[in-house]
Amino acid sequence: MKRNESAMPIIDPKRCDGCVLRLRSGQGLCVRLCPSGALVPRDGKAVVVADEPCACEIQCETLCPRGAIQLPFQIVFAKNPHSHR
Secondary structure, three states: OOHHHOOOOEEOOOOOOOOOOOOOOOOOHHHHHOOOOOEEEEOOEEEEOOOOOOOOOOHHHHHOOOOOEEOOOOOOOOOOOOOOO
């Protein structure tokens, strides 16, 4: 996926508390487990680094205990190649 085609996570700063379950590294779960490095800690909260592409592997969204992260996605309907319409 090219950088301009990559969806970036949306973090609700009102819900993000930097992760109550902080690890020894001082990072929240989402920052620690982001495979692409698109999330970083800043001022006690997770933020998206604009120059890093998101791998869209959904770990951050599913692991966030506060539900502060959403990954936008696009539904694409493809034509059925077997359809006669």
